[in-house]
Structure formats: C-alpha cells, structure tokens
Amino acid sequence: MPTDHVTRRGMLQGGAALAAAPAILSQAQAAAPRTGKGAPMIPVELTVNGREVHVPVDPRTSLLDMLREHLHLTGTKKGCDHGQCGACTVIVEGRRINSCLTLAVMHDGERVTTIEGLGTPDRLHPMQKAFIVHDGYQCGYCTPGQICSAVAVLEEIEAGIPSHVTADLDDVAVNEAELRERMSGNICRCAAYPNIIAAMRDVAGEKQA
Amino acid sequence: MKAFTYERATSVEAAARAAASVQGARFIAGGTNLLDLMKLQIETPTHLIDVNHLGLDRIEETPDGGLRIGALVRNTDLAADRRVRRDYAVLSRALLAGASGQLRNKATTGGNLLQRTRCPYFYDTRMPCNKRQPGSGCGALQGMSRSLAILGVSDACIAQHPSDMAVAMRLLDSAVDTMDANGARRSIPIADFHLLPGDTPQQETVLKPGEIITSVTLPRPIGGTHVYRKVRDRASYAFALVSVAAVFGKDGTARFAFGGIGAKPWRVEAADAAAGRGAKAVAEAALAGARTTHHNDFKKMLVERTLASVYRQREARA
Ligand SMILES: Cc1cc2nc3c(=O)[nH]c(=O)nc-3n(C[C@H](O)[C@H](O)[C@H](O)COP(=O)(O)OP(=O)(O)OC[C@H]3O[C@@H](n4cnc5c(N)ncnc54)[C@H](O)[C@@H]3O)c2cc1C
Ligand code: SF4
Numbered sequence: 001m002p003t004d005h006v007t008r009r010g011m012l013q014g015g016a017a018l019a020a021a022p023a024i025l026s027q028a029q030a031a032a033p034r035t036g037k038g039a040p041m042i043p044v045e046l047t048v049n050g051r052e053v054h055v056p057v058d059p060r061t062s063l064l065d066m067l068r069e070h071l072h073l074t075g076t077k078k079g080c081d082h083g084q085c086g087a088c089t090v091i092v093e094g095r096r097i098n099s100c101l102t103l104a105v106m107h108d109g110e111r112v113t114t115i116e117g118l119g120t121p122d123r124l125h126p127m128q129k130a131f132i133v134h135d136g137y138q139c140g141y142c143t144p145g146q147i148c149s150a151v152a153v154l155e156e157i158e159a160g161i162p163s164h165v166t167a168d169l170d171d172v173a174v175n176e177a178e179l180r181e182r183m184s185g186n187i188c189r190c191a192a193y194p195n196i197i198a199a200m201r202d203v204a205g206e207k208q209a
Numbered sequence: 210m211k212a213f214t215y216e217r218a219t220s221v222e223a224a225a226r227a228a229a230s231v232q233g234a235r236f237i238a239g240g241t242n243l244l245d246l247m248k249l250q251i252e253t254p255t256h257l258i259d260v261n262h263l264g265l266d267r268i269e270e271t272p273d274g275g276l277r278i279g280a281l282v283r284n285t286d287l288a289a290d291r292r293v294r295r296d297y298a299v300l301s302r303a304l305l306a307g308a309s310g311q312l313r314n315k316a317t318t319g320g321n322l323l324q325r326t327r328c329p330y331f332y333d334t335r336m337p338c339n340k341r342q343p344g345s346g347c348g349a350l351q352g353m354s355r356s357l358a359i360l361g362v363s364d365a366c367i368a369q370h371p372s373d374m375a376v377a378m379r380l381l382d383s384a385v386d387t388m389d390a391n392g393a394r395r396s397i398p399i400a401d402f403h404l405l406p407g408d409t410p411q412q413e414t415v416l417k418p419g420e421i422i423t424s425v426t427l428p429r430p431i432g433g434t435h436v437y438r439k440v441r442d443r444a445s446y447a448f449a450l451v452s453v454a455a456v457f458g459k460d461g462t463a464r465f466a467f468g469g470i471g472a473k474p475w476r477v478e479a480a481d482a483a484a485g486r487g488a489k490a491v492a493e494a495a496l497a498g499a500r501t502t503h504h505n506d507f508k509k510m511l512v513e514r515t516l517a518s519v520y521r522q523r524e525a526r527a
Contacts, residue, residue, distance in 0.1 A: 184445035185309025
C-alpha cells in the first residue's frame with residue numbers, strides 16, 4: 001500500500017483530534033477534496049436535556065461531537081469512538097445508544113438526555129447518588145456513560161425486554177446476572193463493576209419498594 | 210471521515226432511485242457498522258440516504274401465518290416482540306447474544322444482515338485485503354486468522370460472516386424482501402442472499418446497486434425446542450468464535466445453522482439429516498469441506514463441543 005496513503009490518513013486523524021472548535025472543522029471540510037456535490041452545513045434542531053437547540057453541523061458530525069464540541073456538554077465522554085466502550089452512552093427518545101456511532105443530522109427533531117440532564121450537583125438523580133454511596137467509580141471517565149446506561153437498563157427490565165441471560169424469555173427480573181449482562185456494553189478500566197452493580201441494585205430496590 | 214452529502218428519504222421508491230442514481234451513495238440505517246467503517250475510511254460513501262423514516266419499522270403477521278419484519282425494526286424490538294419470543298425463540302436468543310444493549314437499540318434488521326466482516330486485516334488499512342481493496346492480496350491467509358472462517362472460504366478471502374441474527378434467520382428459512390430503483394420488488398431466500406467470496410470477496414450479497422431491503426419474512430412457526438449457543442472470548446459483548454442455532458422437533462428431527470465458521474451464515478442439509486446420530490455426526494456433516502489454518506483449526510473441535518452443549522441444553526428443557 002502506498003505510503004502517501006498512510007501519511008494522508010495520519011494527518012487527517014491528527015486534524016480530527018485537534019478540531020475542538022467548529023471553525024477548525026469547517027476549515028477541514030473546505031480543504032477536503034470534493035468529489036460529488038460537496039457537503040454544506042445542515043441545520044439540526046434537537047431538545048437536549050429539555051432545552052431546544054439549533055445548530056448547523058457538517059453532516060460528518062457524530063451526535064457525540066455535537067454534544068461536546070458544539071453544545072459544550074462535555075459530561076458525555078469520548079473513549080474508543082467506535083461503539084466498543086460505552087463512555088459516550090446517552091439516552092435518545094428514551095433509549096440508550098452510543099452517541100459516537102450516530103450522526104447528529106439523523107436526530108433532527110429528537111429528544112436527547114445526557115448525564116447533565118439526569119441530575120445536577122445539588123439535585124442528583126437517584127442513580128448518581130447511588131454511584132457515590134457505593135463508590136461506583138475510580139477515575140470517573142466512564143461514569144457518565146455507566147450512569148446513563150444504568151438508568152436505561154432498569155427501564156428496559158421494567159418494560160420486560162429480555163437479555164442474553166434471561167432463562168425464561170417471558171420472565172424478566174432484576175438480579176445480579178441480568179445487570180452484569182446488560183451493562184456489558186460499558187467498559188470500566190478501573191474495574192469498578194461490583195460497585196456499579198451494587199448501586200444499580202440499590203436503585204432498583206428503592207423503585208420496587 | 211470523508212465528506213459526504215446527506216438526505217432523509219421520504220419514500221422507499223425515492224430512496225432506491227436516489228441510491229441508484231448518485232454515484233457512491235449508500236443507505237444508512239442504525240449506522241453502527243457503516244459509520245464505524247467510515248471513520249476508518251474503509252467505507253467512503255459520497256452521499257448518505259437516511260432510511261429511518263420510511264415506516265419500515267413494523268412487525269406484521271403474513272396471511273400464511275408467518276411474520277414480516279420491517280428492515281428498520283431495531284434488534285432490541287425484534288428480540289422483545291411477543292410473537293418472536295413465543296414462536297421464534299432462537300431468533301430472540303441470537304439477537305440478544307449479539308453486541309450490547311446500546312448497539313441493539315440502534316442496529317436494524319436490514320443493517321444487521323449487511324454488516325461487514327470483523328477480519329482484523331479488513332479493518333487495518335495498512336494491510337492488504339482483497340475485500341477492501343480488490344487485488345491487493347489477503348493479509349489473513351498468512352497472518353492471525355484465529356477468528357476467521359473455515360467453510361465457504363477461497364484463496365482470495367477467508368473472512369467470517371459476523372452476524373448472530375443472520376444465523377437464526379438462515380435456520381428459520383427466512384426471505385429478504387427488496388425493492389429496486391425501478392420500483393420492482395423481489396423476495397430472496399436467505400440461503401441465496403449472501404455470496405461466497407470466490408475471486409470477488411468484495412461482492413457480499415446479490416443486492417443490485419440501489420436495491421433496498423424493505424423487510425425480512427419468516428415462514429409460519431415450526432414449533433420445537435429452540436436453542437442458540439454462542440462461544441466467544443468473553444462472556445458477553447464479543448463476536449462468535451462458533452455459534453450454533455438449533456430447533457429440535459418432537460419427532461427426533463432437528464435443524465442446525467452455524468455462525469463464526471462460515472463465509473456466510475452456514476447451513477447444510479447433511480447436518481440436519483445427521484440429527485438423530487448426535488453431536489459428533491452433526492459436526493462431521495456440517496464441517497465437510499472445511500479448510501482451516503494453523504490458527505483456526507481449533508474451530509472444528511469447538512463446533513463439535515458446542516453441538517454437544519446444544520444437545521444437553523435440549524435435554525434439560527425437554
Ligand atoms: C462493538 C460492536 C460489537 C458488535 N457485536 C456484535 C455481535 O456480537 N454480533 C452481531 O451479530 N453483531 C455485532 N455487532 C454488529 C451490529 O450488529 C451491526 O453493526 C448492526 O446490526 C448493523 O445494523 P445498522 O442498522 O446499524 O446498519 P448500518 O451501519 O446502518 O448499515 C450497514 C450496511 O447495511 C446497509 N443498509 C442498511 N439498511 C439497509 C436497507 N434497508 N437496505 C439496503 N441496505 C441497507 C448500509 O448501507 C450499510 O452498508 C457489533 C457492533 C459493534 C460496533
Ligand atoms: S480474509 Fe478477506 S477480509 Fe480478511 S484480509 Fe483476507 S481478503 Fe481481507
């Protein structure tokens with residue numbers, strides 16, 4: 001494979017990593033070779049954490065980059081950027097998804113909830129509180145994704161959605177095996193897993209009471 | 210990621226027309242495979258046609274007692290559908306064994322069938338790969354081929370088909386329903402849908418340019434005991450090394466389909482015919498013509514053992 005290909009890719013990757021400001025993104029876009037019709041900015045309207053936002057984006061912008069770079073909601077984290085780690089998990093139209101593997105333009109008109117929308121430092125969501133009580137994190141980088149996922153997992157169980165470890169597909173309940181399986185899309189490098197499960201069981205217990 | 214233009218299709222017909230008329234256009238559904246590959250510039254579409262808003266997200270009963278699953282039905286919704294859980298449990302099980310909760314919430318029925326291989330050399334743009342760049346050679350043949358296929362492979366490519374869902378769809382004899390750019394519809398038996406690599410591993414299905422999947426149709430339920438057993442490197446959230454989908458009938462007959470070992474979801478009549486003779490006989494029949502490498506030879510033994518586990522699971526439930 002020609003080395004010029006590798007170099008060009010390396011440059012683009014470096015460029016993408018540096019492109020914190022939208023201004024740089026649009027410069028990169030202007031410099032990009034245009035084969036077809038080119039890619040004009042597209043206006044996107046979303047409700048993020050209850051607030052309506054209007055943002056013009058390059059069609060390439062992932063929902064994750066839009067949240068972080070355009071709306072400065074940096075609670076949602078970029079880990080692998082390939083759907084493998086779960087750090088970017090947010091809740092869209094009531095469902096948890098990897099915000100790195102979806103385009104902002106695909107969510108025009110939809111409702112997004114990020115960690116900032118679940119609770120605030122003085123009004124914590126019960127799951128946030130439980131993560132603190134049970135020490136559900138160490139470095140904290142994966143935590144926003146873990147918490148968004150954990151909140152959605154309990155709702156999925158309540159809705160009767162089965163999982164890989166559900167013995168009888170029609171009998172879905174909260175238990176340790178279920179929570180571990182359902183949280184497998186959220187990797188924690190500090191391995192805070194037992195405490196995350198403890199936090200979730202705590203919240204699930206409160207709900208059932 | 211290379212620049213592209215984006216449109217939200219407003220009808221199935223318009224989507225198919227646009228895809229056939231714009232050079233380099235692609236459909237985007239959940240985006241979980243396409244965007245992953247676009248970030249690595251393995252896929253470089255010039256135009257994306259968003260097919261999420263075409264009303265293809267319903268599961269309906271067919272006149273002959275089967276189910277028509279819209280191409281945009283999410284993997285989560287398909288696995289959780291009451292009728293699928295009751296009548297096609299092997300499909301629910303296969304779906305739930307794949308990816309993660311977040312990904313299944315996005316991944317669609319059509320996109321899952323068309324997801325591309327997880328061959329590490331296909332993913333590494335510094336390496337030769339006939340599938341990614343026809344004629345460049347195959348990095349895997351002499352490389353790390355532990356995860357790759359042993360059935361249906363060629364000298365040009367030994368990539369495995371990574372889908373769990375497609376294995377159950379193959380087992381159940383489903384059909385892929387499509388519409389082309391002229392508005393013509395056809396129904397493709399899943400056995401004929403995926404192509405073997407031969408000399409053209411870049412051609413993975415019989416779909417024509419612009420042809421859009423509208424639904425996947427399941428024939429009427431066949432009853433029996435449904436089992437999906439997936440063996441992988443982690444307990445969850447990993448692709449299959451070997452997977453077995455099976456339905457055991459009350460009369461001693463059974464059918465089997467395999468994942469992780471084939472260039473496409475694998476099913477052979479001889480394996481079904483060997484059902485009465487147990488795991489070893491079924492494995493032998495299924496593995497006829499297997500071509501292994503030093504790294505993936507273990508899969509033959511793993512197929513037999515996975516089948517043994519499937520038989521035990523059946524007995525436990527009978
Ligand atoms: C970390 C990770 C782990 C995973 N683990 C597993 C696993 O264990 N098992 C498993 O089976 N899968 C696994 N997957 C793959 C996942 O199942 C697929 O990415 C998903 O099913 C693809 O569906 P999609 O709707 O997102 O497709 P997209 O990415 O939107 O599309 C995929 C392809 O299909 C085409 N397409 C989509 N819809 C249509 C249509 N209606 N008509 C014609 N063409 C169409 C697109 O143009 C594209 O080429 C994993 C993925 C990731 C990222
Ligand atoms: S096995 Fe197929 S996908 Fe993998 S490197 Fe060889 S040609 Fe490419």
